[in-house]
Amino acid sequence: MRHLNDILDLSTEEIEQLxxxxxxxxxxxxxxAEKCRGKKLATLFYEPSTRTRLSFEAxxxxxxxxxxxFSEAQSSSAAKGESVADTxxxxxxxxxxxxxxxxKEGAPRVAAMNSSIPVIxxxxxxxxxxxxxxxxxxxxxxxxxxxxxxxxGFCGDLKFGRTVHSLITALSRYPDIKIAxxxxxxxxxxxxxxxxxxxxKEIEYVQTTDLTSVMPSLDVLYMTRxxxxxxxxxxxxxxxxxxxxxxxxxxxxxxxDLCIMHPLPRVNEIxxxxxxxxxxxxxxxxxxxxxxxxxxxxxxxxxx
Amino acid sequence: MNxxxxxxxxxxDHIRSGESxxxxxxxxxxxxDCQVAIIKNAVSxxxxxxxxxxxxxxxxxxxxxxxxxxxxxxxxxxxxxxxxEKRHVELPRRLTNVLKCKNPRCITTVEQELDQVFLLTDxxxxxxxxxxxxxxxxx
Numbered sequence: 001m002r003h004l005n006d007i008l009d010l011s012t013e014e015i016e017q018l019x020x021x022x023x024x025x026x027x028x029x030x031x032x033a034e035k036c037r038g039k040k041l042a043t044l045f046y047e048p049s050t051r052t053r054l055s056f057e058a059x060x061x062x063x064x065x066x067x068x069x070f071s072e073a074q075s076s077s078a079a080k081g082e083s084v085a086d087t088x089x090x091x092x093x094x095x096x097x098x099x100x101x102x103x104k105e106g107a108p109r110v111a112a113m114n115s116s117i118p119v120i121x122x123x124x125x126x127x128x129x130x131x132x133x134x135x136x137x138x139x140x141x142x143x144x145x146x147x148x149x150x151x152x153g154f155c156g157d158l159k160f161g162r163t164v165h166s167l168i169t170a171l172s173r174y175p176d177i178k179i180a181x182x183x184x185x186x187x188x189x190x191x192x193x194x195x196x197x198x199x200x201k202e203i204e205y206v207q208t209t210d211l212t213s214v215m216p217s218l219d220v221l222y223m224t225r226x227x228x229x230x231x232x233x234x235x236x237x238x239x240x241x242x243x244x245x246x247x248x249x250x251x252x253x254x255x256x257d258l259c260i261m262h263p264l265p266r267v268n269e270i271x272x273x274x275x276x277x278x279x280x281x282x283x284x285x286x287x288x289x290x291x292x293x294x295x296x297x298x299x300x301x302x303x304x
Numbered sequence: 305m306n307x308x309x310x311x312x313x314x315x316x317d318h319i320r321s322g323e324s325x326x327x328x329x330x331x332x333x334x335x336x337d338c339q340v341a342i343i344k345n346a347v348s349x350x351x352x353x354x355x356x357x358x359x360x361x362x363x364x365x366x367x368x369x370x371x372x373x374x375x376x377x378x379x380x381x382x383x384x385x386x387x388x389e390k391r392h393v394e395l396p397r398r399l400t401n402v403l404k405c406k407n408p409r410c411i412t413t414v415e416q417e418l419d420q421v422f423l424l425t426d427x428x429x430x431x432x433x434x435x436x437x438x439x440x441x442x443x
Contacts, residue, residue, distance in 0.1 A: 083416045106411040106436020110418060125409045127437055192440070 002300050003112040003119045007130040007170045014299075015170070018134060019141050021295035022288070029062070032294065035303050036065030042095035043069035044087065044111075045122070046078060046102040051264055051286060052122050052131070056099045059293035068095060085114040092116040097301055099131075100124075118300040126160050131296065132263050133166040135289035140220060142288060143259040143281050147171060151217050153180035155244050156224035156269055158189040163263045164224055165193050172201045179205040180214040184243045186236070187226065211244055216253045221246075223262045223269055223282075247271045254279070261285055313338070314365055315380040316357040321345055323373060324355035330369050330402065336361065368396040372403075372432075397424045399432060407439040 004010070010018070025032050041060040045053050048071070057067045070076040077087055084102065088111040091098060098115060100108045101122040108121035108128075123129040137147070144150060152171060154164050158181055168189075171177050179198060181189050188207070189198075198205050208214055215221075226241045228234075245268060246260070262270060262282040274280050298304075319327060324342045333340050338361035348354040359365075362381075370377045371393040381389040399422040405412045412418050412434070421435035432441040 083418075084411065085415065085418075102411070103409070104411040104414060105407060105409045106434065106438075107415075109436050110411050110415055124411075125437075127409075 001116075001118055003108075003115075003121075004130050004296065004300065005109050005112060005119075005121045006128050007133040007166050009130070012173050015134070015137060018292060018295045018299060019138050021298065022138050022291040023142075025291050025294050032063055032298075034064040035298060036060060036063035036301065039063075039065040039097070039301060040095040041065055041067045041069075041297065042091045042098045043067060043071070043122075044076070044091065044098055044100045044102075045069065045071045046073040046076070046100075046104075046107070048072055049101055049123065051289070052101060052129075053099075055286070055289045056120075056122065056131075056293055056297075059290050059297060062290070063294055063297060065096075065297075069099075084110045087111075088115045088119070097297060120296065120300065123162070126162050129162050129166060129263075131289070131293055132163045133170050134292045134296065135285060136163065136167050136222070136261065136263070137170060138288045138292045139261060139281055139285045140259065143284075144219060144257075147174040147177065149176045150219040151178040151180065152220040152222060153182055153211075153214055153218040154189075154222045154224070155182040155211055155246075157187045157226045157240075158183040158224070159187040160227060161224040164189070164222065167222065168193060169197050172197050172203055177203055178217075179203055180218060181205060181207045182209070182211050182214060182244070184209060184240055186240060187243070211246075212250060212253065215250065216255070218254065218258055220259045220261060221254070223260065223266070225262075225265065225267050225269055242268065245269055245271060246274055248273050248277065251277065251279070309385065310339075310358055310360045310382050311385050312362055313358065313360045313382050314363065315382060316359070316365065316370065317354070317378045317380055318348070318351065318374075318376055319355035319357065320374050320376075321351070321353040321355055324357055327355075327370070327373055328357065330373065331366060333357070333359065336363065366402075367391065367393050368399055369402055371396045372399055395424060395427055395430065398422070403432065403441045405434040405437065405439055406442055407434065407437050410434060410437040410439060412436060 060067050084107050092115050097118045099120045099122045102124050105125040105127035107124050112119040158164050228237050258279045260280045341358040343356040345353045375395045379391040401420050403422050422432040425431050425433045
């Protein structure tokens with residue numbers, strides 16, 4: 001039985017298979033409408049999430065399966081003090097696969113250790129969010145045709161942004177990737193990611209506070225939100241929130257085929273005036289997220 | 305200074321000078337009823353100065369703890385006044401309930417009776433990370 005806790009749990013070949021399957025689902029959705037008939041997905045969401053939970057639920061419904069679960073800790077036994085291990089042992093009796101989001105880092109691993117059904121990490125604090133990374137990879141594949149040779153810029157909160165760490169790690173396994181790290185000094189990429197991933201793999205990179213200076217070189221621009229919930233101090237959050245706001249003016253020097261991504265939700269870091277730019281891919285990214293989750297659910301349930 | 309040799313028990317030898325007290329605490333030796341001697345700054349041909357711990361009882365010493373503190377430590381088993389076994393420790397791949405995760409967002413801070421597990425992720429730099437949240441252990 002397989003679980004998905006970290007994007008590195010999947011080999012590049014398996015990611016390739018998932019992308020291929022997702023692209024086939026996009027091309028022939030009707031062929032997949034009954035694939036999970038009779039199967040149940042449990043969505044155990046201990047903290048609020050719109051996109052990820054609905055994406056998992058839509059994915060399961062489109063495969064012909066059904067969904068049960070909870071969308072906040074207060075409406076679960078966690079409010080009574082039940083452990084993750086006990087909740088998962090119980091849910092294993094009702095469902096065929098679990099998608100779990102939890103504010104505590106490592107909770108999905110504890111769940112996997114105690115589960116008799118596959119567990120998908122749907123985000124654990126600032127740690128991992130592998131299905132977002134799969135979504136990002138499918139988006140890049142669809143919009144740019146592949147990964148090798150791309151220059152990918154990451155902008156905003158690179159310190160707490162788990163999606164950034166995971167995507168950098170995932171991209172580092174492909175040849176000729178170049179990376180631009182754009183952030184205020186306080187929100188720089190953690191040194192262990194830089195050392196253990198970028199420098200270890202000898203990836204060409206630039207680190208800057210100035211988005212406009214690197215804009216012309218980028219094939220992909222991955223914007224991130226400065227997340228209030230990652231700060232213990234409101235003052236720091238308010239100060240850093242508006243560091244980078246992407247506007248049509250800043251995009252003047254960008255390539256005509258730039259792919260602008262964002263894991264969403266955004267607060268104000270991308271001006272709504274950018275939404276109509278054909279280079280804006282962040283709402284397509286949401287749609288791709290559903291397809292890659294369909295492919296993942298099928299893979300973990302062993303459905304061909 | 306003379307300390308009696310032990311008849312039955314364990315001598316933890318080649319401890320880096322100054323580390324014996326930490327080892328004493330981590331091995332839980334303060335809870336033993338038998339005689340325990342800590343020898344600090346003993347002269348050593350190999351190390352210059354070293355610490356030693358003599359335990360006058362045949363207890364199970366946690367070799368993982370020793371390996372984590374210093375993989376050069378040796379453990380001598382004494383029976384009837386004779387050295388019967390010399391054990392060499394190594395850097396353990398997994399440490400259970402030896403270290404505590406310092407990440408306030410880690411699941412170990414709230415989950416009932418969850419073992420604190422750390423895995424060796426970089427043997428060269430001796431880096432251990434929490435099994436759950438992957439936070440680096442503070443050395």
